[in-house]
Amino acid sequence: MAFTLTINGEARTADVDGDTPLLWVLRDTLGLLGAKFGCGAALCGACTVHIDGFPVRSCVTPVRRIGTKAITTIEGVGATPVGAKVQEAWKTIDVPQCGYCQAGQIMSATALLNAKSQPTDEDIDAAMDGNLCRCTTYLRIREAIKVAAGQKGV
Amino acid sequence: MDGEILRDPTRRFVLQSGAAVGGGLLFSFTVAAESQAAAAAMFNAYVRIGPDGGVTIASKIPEVGQGIKTAMPMLIAEELDVEWSAVTVEQALADFKTYGRQVAGGSMATTLEYDGFRRVGATVRALLIAAAAQSWKVAPETLTTEPGFVVHAASKRRVAYGELAGEAAKLTPPDPKTLALKDPKAFRIIGQSHKSQNLDAITTGQPLYGIDVRVPGMLFATFAKAPVYAAKVAAVDLAPAKAVKGVKDAFVIEGGTNLQGLMPGVAVIADTWWAARKGRNALEIQWADHPTAAQSTAAFAAKAAALAKGPAQRVDYADGDVDAALKGAVKVVSAAYSYPFIAHANLEPQNCTASVKDGKVEIWAPTQNPEPGRKLVAAALNVPEEAITIHLIRGGGGFGRRLNNDYMVEAAAIAAKAGVPVQLIWTREDDIQHDFYRPGAWHNFTAGLDAAGKVVAWNDHFVSFGEGTTFAPSAGFNASQFPGRAIDNYRLEVSVMPLGVPTGPLRAPGNNAFGFVLQSFTDELALAAGKDPVDFRRELLGEPRLLGKPGERDSFHTGRMRGVVDKVAQMSGWGRKLPKGSGLGVSCHYSHLGYVAVVMQVTVKDGALKIDKVWTAADVGRQIINPKGADQQMQGSILDAISSTLRQEITFEGGAAVQSNFGDFQLLRMSEAPPIEVAYVLSDNNPTGLGEPAYPPAPAALCNAIFAATGKRIRSLPIGDQLA
Numbered sequence A: 001m002a003f004t005l006t007i008n009g010e011a012r013t014a015d016v017d018g019d020t021p022l023l024w025v026l027r028d029t030l031g032l033l034g035a036k037f038g039c040g041a042a043l044c045g046a047c048t049v050h051i052d053g054f055p056v057r058s059c060v061t062p063v064r065r066i067g068t069k070a071i072t073t074i075e076g077v078g079a080t081p082v083g084a085k086v087q088e089a090w091k092t093i094d095v096p097q098c099g100y101c102q103a104g105q106i107m108s109a110t111a112l113l114n115a116k117s118q119p120t121d122e123d124i125d126a127a128m129d130g131n132l133c134r135c136t137t138y139l140r141i142r143e144a145i146k147v148a149a150g151q152k153g154v
Numbered sequence B: 001m002d003g004e005i006l007r008d009p010t011r012r013f014v015l016q017s018g019a020a021v022g023g024g025l026l027f028s029f030t031v032a033a034e035s036q037a038a039a040a041a042m043f044n045a046y047v048r049i050g051p052d053g054g055v056t057i058a059s060k061i062p063e064v065g066q067g068i069k070t071a072m073p074m075l076i077a078e079e080l081d082v083e084w085s086a087v088t089v090e091q092a093l094a095d096f097k098t099y100g101r102q103v104a105g106g107s108m109a110t111t112l113e114y115d116g117f118r119r120v121g122a123t124v125r126a127l128l129i130a131a132a133a134q135s136w137k138v139a140p141e142t143l144t145t146e147p148g149f150v151v152h153a154a155s156k157r158r159v160a161y162g163e164l165a166g167e168a169a170k171l172t173p174p175d176p177k178t179l180a181l182k183d184p185k186a187f188r189i190i191g192q193s194h195k196s197q198n199l200d201a202i203t204t205g206q207p208l209y210g211i212d213v214r215v216p217g218m219l220f221a222t223f224a225k226a227p228v229y230a231a232k233v234a235a236v237d238l239a240p241a242k243a244v245k246g247v248k249d250a251f252v253i254e255g256g257t258n259l260q261g262l263m264p265g266v267a268v269i270a271d272t273w274w275a276a277r278k279g280r281n282a283l284e285i286q287w288a289d290h291p292t293a294a295q296s297t298a299a300f301a302a303k304a305a306a307l308a309k310g311p312a313q314r315v316d317y318a319d320g321d322v323d324a325a326l327k328g329a330v331k332v333v334s335a336a337y338s339y340p341f342i343a344h345a346n347l348e349p350q351n352c353t354a355s356v357k358d359g360k361v362e363i364w365a366p367t368q369n370p371e372p373g374r375k376l377v378a379a380a381l382n383v384p385e386e387a388i389t390i391h392l393i394r395g396g397g398g399f400g401r402r403l404n405n406d407y408m409v410e411a412a413a414i415a416a417k418a419g420v421p422v423q424l425i426w427t428r429e430d431d432i433q434h435d436f437y438r439p440g441a442w443h444n445f446t447a448g449l450d451a452a453g454k455v456v457a458w459n460d461h462f463v464s465f466g467e468g469t470t471f472a473p474s475a476g477f478n479a480s481q482f483p484g485r486a487i488d489n490y491r492l493e494v495s496v497m498p499l500g501v502p503t504g505p506l507r508a509p510g511n512n513a514f515g516f517v518l519q520s521f522t523d524e525l526a527l528a529a530g531k532d533p534v535d536f537r538r539e540l541l542g543e544p545r546l547l548g549k550p551g552e553r554d555s556f557h558t559g560r561m562r563g564v565v566d567k568v569a570q571m572s573g574w575g576r577k578l579p580k581g582s583g584l585g586v587s588c589h590y591s592h593l594g595y596v597a598v599v600m601q602v603t604v605k606d607g608a609l610k611i612d613k614v615w616t617a618a619d620v621g622r623q624i625i626n627p628k629g630a631d632q633q634m635q636g637s638i639l640d641a642i643s644s645t646l647r648q649e650i651t652f653e654g655g656a657a658v659q660s661n662f663g664d665f666q667l668l669r670m671s672e673a674p675p676i677e678v679a680y681v682l683s684d685n686n687p688t689g690l691g692e693p694a695y696p697p698a699p700a701a702l703c704n705a706i707f708a709a710t711g712k713r714i715r716s717l718p719i720g721d722q723l724a
Helices: A022-029 A081-093 A102-115 A121-128 A138-148 B068-080 B109-136 B161-168 B199-204 B273-281 B297-309 B322-328 B370-381 B406-418 B428-433 B511-529 B533-541 B558-572 B627-647 B697-710
Strands: A002-007 A010-015 A048-051 A054-057 A070-072 B011-019 B025-033 B043-049 B055-059 B087-091 B143-146 B149-152 B157-160 B219-225 B233-236 B247-253 B265-270 B285-287 B314-319 B331-339 B351-357 B360-365 B388-392 B422-425 B441-449 B455-467 B490-497 B582-591 B594-605 B608-619 B676-680
Touching: A002 A022, A010 A022, A022 B273, A048 A102, A054 A102, A081 A102, A081 A138, A081 B199, A102 A121, A102 A138, A102 B199, A121 A138, A138 B627, B043 B109, B043 B161, B055 B068, B068 B087, B068 B109, B109 B143, B109 B149, B109 B157, B109 B161, B149 B161, B157 B161, B219 B273, B219 B406, B219 B428, B233 B265, B247 B273, B247 B406, B265 B273, B265 B406, B297 B331, B297 B441, B297 B455, B297 B490, B322 B441, B322 B455, B331 B511, B351 B406, B360 B370, B360 B406, B370 B388, B370 B406, B406 B422, B441 B511, B511 B533, B511 B582, B511 B627, B511 B697, B533 B558, B533 B582, B558 B582, B558 B594, B558 B608, B558 B676, B582 B697, B594 B697, B608 B627, B608 B697, B627 B676, B627 B697
Parallel strands: A002 A070, B055 B087, B219 B422, B360 B388, B455 B490, B608 B676
Antiparallel strands: A002 A010, A048 A054, A048 A070, B011 B025, B025 B043, B043 B055, B143 B149, B149 B157, B219 B265, B233 B285, B247 B265, B314 B490, B331 B441, B351 B360, B351 B422, B441 B455, B582 B594, B594 B608
16 A cells, blocks of 8 residues: 655655565665664664654565554755764764664764763763664774764864 | 785786767776786776766776665766766676676675776776877877866866767777876775765665566566475466466466576466466465475484584594694683574565566576576576676665575576566565575584693594585685694694585675684683683784695684784773673684674663674774775674574575564664664775674673683573573
8 A cells, every 4th residue: 555654854755565674765766875784673773764753674664554653764864953963973984884784873872962962971981772773883982983973083 | 025915916907988879988898817818808897978068987897785786986076087976887798708706705806896896997098088188189198187187287178078078089098007006195085985886776666676677568576396305296286376366377387406506386377466376376386295394403403413523524624633732732622613504584575577588588686696697598598698787776675685586587588488587586484495595514622722822732533414525515624724724733624414405605605603613612712721812812813824835715814803802902901800690702703805804882681682882803904995884884783693593594494494574584783773883994904894704702701701701601502592
């Protein structure tokens, strides 16, 4: 059936089964390729998007559950002030290695800073522990979050 | 000099130049055998300078997160003398005839290309100078360059490279061997940190990876293989898959029994990947009986224990008389070590896009090693290798997994049968259960110490997988591993058992486990000798000397290792008193031409391990090309090693892998990543790679620190719940 989704501020229509995970609607139906497939089981965070500002794992989120809630993806998060700051900090610190997980990392970091503009190390651990990085860029992710929060100069 | 790795003397660079498509200078150089230099036309890399002065450099090595797409073009840009900001880097196609070796493996790109790539830059610069000299009617020797410009100081004239490119293209290049390379003191690009390529695309979610490839008319595929490796499809009803909305086709791929080749399975093709997966889930596949269906981790361990008890099947290396030396030893120490199979678990599951049309095959592959894939595809599809085009796509992690090309031949076989372009994406479960695993093995050590605490005898009965005198892939061990060749009485005994599981290289193959067993047992010997672990290693290394032959990859320079051990001891404040429950551990290991030492500080409280801090020092020659990229590889290698040491293990039951996703095959998380301080000891040796050598010393540094903190010796990985 057809679902009308609000994605990055635009209305997009997808004619898919209701049980289709949002990740595959974004990637295969709507051509938004930024969210990545890593595990299909909410275990790695590579597919993280925002739904009404909260970070969710799109690989296990059936499209029928979303309704009219606002979806923000890595392609659109730069249009928000915090998202833009996070992306900029990621570039300043040169966080990525292979880069595959980084869209999800940026989405989780942005949600963290939206909820708490001055996170502690413990806040960062709690918000980011569900986002795996196989290249283990964690030290720079932490640094970039602090740069984006204005806690650390560069 | 000692420890120097010599480049292949049978090769030399041959230069060609010509007009670029669309104007400007297209510069290529070829690598040719000395004897057939004239005949060879193997383009090896290229530089393109546009009329606007924009410089494009092709990067021939696949990028999988190791930063090669930044570091290698930096070498060319340095000697060409351009601003790094004016450089655009393009990924080259997979083309052995044009580019030669295109492998992201063995940490070899830096070693093999450091001089050659700089000579490419120097040669193009010489051509641009020659073109300016011709135009100004002055001697080339009177000209210099500033980034992007040729300059005649005497007349205060300068001209942009872009304006010279057209004329330079008509000139005959000089012999690159006659060109002086820059004094490293004059480097402006090499030795400065430059950011990763594609940083903008990565941070804004632009298409970049294998699963992002889109080809007109493309469908998506899943491929179900037998849990028992290479078992055939006995029976399957394809109708339930075909009944799923969006599924276009489903069929059996016959496959063979070669664990390195195309294996049997069932493909489902659909207009979205989710539909292909649903179709696959609807199938009930009956797999044929297979001879390896009884394999299990428990059976491997029982067999290994039996082999360890009996006499070894063979002796692979022996110095002196180990038995006599053990009899004469004041102290004899024995310990049995083991490590498990582990998976690569690239975050991007294996995938590949293929199009087969009119006898031509086009492939988009995140591969670390395209040429063996081309051969697999050519054989499976019965097409000539020349009919296959392979686009090198950025890989979402490599770690050695993508040195194999099983996903490539699967995608090609499925696309050929489907008659449309197909993107095959594995599920995470496929990825964990159908890896080329780092194989497990067992080391049974016995060593003897004399009254002064010196090691006078060392015996290792290595129990591994293989048949006859052949090891399973990446399952071998050899006596060039230190302290082999440094101890008068040293013996390596080997016993093997057969294996029906695919194995292959994982970051620092072999070494990733050898560092653990060798440096842990060395710590046990230090304790038995009553010596400080760092002092004991210094004594074991002894006088600076080369073990093995100059120029050979497995030669080992004790002085270079001593240098990094001293450095890391100094950085970490080795010897400081720590509170109860905390400890420092040291380890050092040589692999992939790099010497690396690591110290870790840990605290264990109520069975809970915390890694407080890590220090590491590396000697990879006289020049670090891209310091920040180097730090990334050092830190990443060590954290990768911590990740596997803590929890990772693949076990087998009923011939199949038990683990299937990140719930039971766990990666390191943010909260577990300790700070890591990195230093380099610069030595007068050619620069070598950093993708791997910091991994091997890390596991023993961790386990030795745990021993220092708790008195608990970890002899079997992963650590798991051994501290509870």
